[in-house]
Amino acid sequence: MTREVRIGMIGYKFMGKAHSHAYRDLPMFFPQAAKPVMKAICGRNAEGVQQAARQFGWESAETDWFELIRRDDIDVVDINAPSDAHHAIAVAAARAGKHLFCEKPLALTLADARDMLQVAEEAGVKHMVGFNYRFAPAVRLAKKLVDEGRIGQIYHFRAWFLQDWIVDPEFPLVWRLQKEVAGSGSHGDLGAHLIDLAHYLVGDMREVIGMSETFIKERPMPSSMTGLSAQGSKDGPRGPVTVDDATLFLTRFENGALGSFEATRFAPGHRCTNSFEINGSKGSIKFDFERMNELQVYFTEDAEDVQGFRRVIATDPAHAYAEAWWPPGHTIGYEHTFVHEVLELMEALKEDRQPVPNFHDGVKCQQVLEAVDLSIAERRWVGVNEL
Structure with a gap:
């Protein structure tokens, strides 16, 4: 049974702050769930991402997302970078055996979204898409x-x-x-x-x-x-x-x-x-x-x-x-929808099932x-x- 889930997050601005807040608050209010461990945050601007790591509570910072997904101490890759980066990151992370949590829209095109789903399914990893309003x-x-x-x-x-x-x-x-x-x-x-x-x-x-x-x-x-x-x-x-x-x-x-x-x-x-x-x-x-x-x-x-x-x-x-x-x-408030969203992700990993909503919902x-x-x-x- 999964007790801790090590997170690597790509993106550190609006959604990065919302997701970070959810990871930090979840254990306080939902202690029965698997605990997210905030291992690494990634962004292209070194100064900006290092400041975000300190402010949000991440253990380390990366400036190359490919280096983040190669790390052995990452279980889930959280993708909240701009939409044009979703496909490449998700495909590479799934092939590296990482579970996926990706913001919406899933991809720039339906073809890319379908490819992300197919690769994730073939890799046998869990996948979730960020439709947070479901969780109000x-x-x-x-x-x-x-x-x-x-x-x-x-x-x-x-x-x-x-x-x-x-x-x-x-x-x-x-x-x-x-x-x-x-x-x-x-x-x-x-x-x-x-x-x-x-x-x-x-x-x-x-x-x-x-x-x-x-x-x-x-x-x-x-x-x-x-x-x-x-x-x-x-x-x-x-x-x-x-x-x-x-x-x-x-x-x-x-x-x-x-x-x-x-x-x-x-x-x-x-x-x-x-x-x-x-x-x-x-x-x-x-x-x-x-x-709300x-x-x-x-x-x-x-x-x-x-x-x-x-x-x-x-x-x-x-x-x-x-x-x-x-x-x-x-x-x-608004931030609580993300806590509930992360709760679903952590419970799905703990129970060895696909979270909902997942890439099927993103493709649809x-x-x-x-x-x-x-x-x-x-x-x-x-x-x-x-x-």
């Missing part, structure tokens, strides 16, 4: 209500992920706005989370049709960038934005439900409005990550004089993960992303299984 207790409650049939037959799933951090046309051309690095813009970054939540809560999609727009065509080149922040001069050189600023699509699920999706970075006032609503024959569910501890629930069977959406606080003892945290009504998400892209390019409905 309120989302777990939504899943429970759907699976138990308490809102009946599902008719509609509508979801929207709205942000506003690049509304300013002078915001610099960060890597997330470059297709060769990020793969896509709001679609692959924000829309991927919505697609995974739809798969998790409702099921597979049959066909899609979409539209997208890039509102700001050029931006100043960045002089520095960290996470979702960047510096640049509006009087300096500029470069083309090669990803979507907003993408919307419709879908028909295999079970007959209808779905609508909207992902945009051009919604002023919305910092991180990751929301969905599910309508069924017996009721409805509404979730907004900006109020709450689930709005409506049941048609309630007496007529008290019908209406009720606010359920999903941090009470009846809900997922609540026993590990604070007394009823004491909220948790990538398939929908590319089906939407094909729909936009050809201006038609596209069957997901065409790809």
